[in-house]
Structure formats: structure tokens, C-alpha cells
Amino acid sequence: DAGVTQSPTHLIKTRGQQVTLRCSPKSGHDTVSWYQQALGQGPQFIFQYYEEEERQRGNFPDRFSGHQFPNYSSELNVNALLLGDSALYLCASSYLLPHEQFFGPGTRLTVL
Amino acid sequence: GESVGLHLPTLSVQEGDNSIINCAYSNSASDYFIWYKQESGKGPQFIIDIRSNMDKRQGQRVTVLLNKTVKHLSLQIAATQPGDSAVYFCAENMSGGGADGLTFGKGTHLIIQP
Numbered sequence: 605d606a607g608v609t610q611s612p613t614h615l616i617k618t619r620g621q622q623v624t625l626r627c628s629p630k631s632g633h634d635t636v637s638w639y640q641q642a643l644g645q646g647p648q649f650i651f652q653y654y655e656e657e658e659r660q661r662g663n664f665p666d667r668f669s670g671h672q673f674p675n676y677s678s679e680l681n682v683n684a685l686l687l688g689d690s691a692l693y694l695c696a697s698s699y700l701l702p703h704e705q706f707f708g709p710g711t712r713l714t715v716l
Numbered sequence: 717g718e719s720v721g722l723h724l725p726t727l728s729v730q731e732g733d734n735s736i737i738n739c740a741y742s743n744s745a746s747d748y749f750i751w752y753k754q755e756s757g758k759g760p761q762f763i764i765d766i767r768s769n770m771d772k773r774q775g776q777r778v779t780v781l782l783n784k785t786v787k788h789l790s791l792q793i794a795a796t797q798p799g800d801s802a803v804y805f806c807a808e809n810m811s812g813g814g815a816d817g818l819t820f821g822k823g824t825h826l827i828i829q830p
Contacts, residue, residue, distance in 0.1 A: 608759075637817055646805050647760065649817025660816050694759050696818075704750060705818060707759035 608708035625680040629697030636678040639694040690715045728827040739789040739806035746808040751791045753802045
């Protein structure tokens, strides 16, 4: 049983560019949450998708958007990249309620 | 500001000793708490969780204690092993787990001395 998978593993972009990160949830899970983890910090919640809709959003600007597909996989898009967007982006999957969230290995994004 | 925080950024213990990692939370409405372990270059790994209707829960070599009166959470690791070296995060939410985002603290780096 595969766990949560994310692609790519690493990514380097320049300021102003756009990036798309991908996540496949753990088998049987229907909810995907995205987190941003800056170096030396705890993960910060970006948003959560359920039934192909954004269900909840953290304190992130509209440059951060996402999508969930019918097979429950998800994408995170970030437009107009800033140097401060450099971080580890984590995807977590779960059943909507009441179970724990399982995390993927993350995508390391570097913005130059 | 963050709802969840940790008292110590680094904890160094001798191999074989017990480790206690502490966490304070400020949102009294939170009803679900989780401890995650994150090794270098990996995503957070679930260790143990506890719901607000409990004050103690035990797993394999780990125990989580919840004190709602003072809004304090702790993780106890028995007979610490080298493989326990990692950063430990507590996290919380108000929806019982899968729904809604988790609020994480900054983390405690557990270092095991031989």
C-alpha cells in the first residue's frame, strides 16, 4: 500500500515564475491538505481539498491555489514566486473525519 | 501568532534514558492533538494522537499526556534509542483530525547521546 507521494522531489525556480506541485494521497483517502514548512519551522497550513473543492484555507495569499482531481490527487500552484516562497511543501492525506493526517516526503522548492 | 508552541528547541538525552518533550497550546477550543516525528529530509511521521476527552494515551514506547486545565501536552519516549533522533512537533486542530488544517508548533530537536 503506497503512502502519500509527491512530485517533484526538488525544484528550482526564479522570482516571478509559476510552479505546480503534485500529490497522490494514500490509498482510500479522500482529503488532501497542503502545508508550507520553512527551514527550522513547523509546517503551516495552506489549504485543504475535499470532493474537488477547497474546504478550508490558511493565511496564504491568492497566489497560492490548488486543485483536486476525481481520483483524489491534488496540485498546488504558486504564481509570481517570491524568494520567501522557498520552503518544503508537504502534502497530507486523510479521511475527512476523524482520522489522522499522513504526510508525504515533500517537495523542496528553491526560489532564486 | 501560533496557537501551539514548544518550551525547548533542543533536548539532549542519554541513550536508554526516558525523554519528555513538552508543548503548550493556547486555543482552548482545540479537541485533537497529535505528535509527529520528522527526520531530516522526510515528511512528518505520525507518532500518537489524543482527543480532548482523554488525559493519557499510550503507544509502543510512547505516552502522550494532556492537561487541559493548563493547556499543556507532553510526549514521553521510554528507553530512548538512536533512531529516536529527530525533530518532534505537536499539532492541534478543532475538528477531530482529518478535517481542517493542523496548527503546528516550531518543534523540538531530540538528540541522543551514546
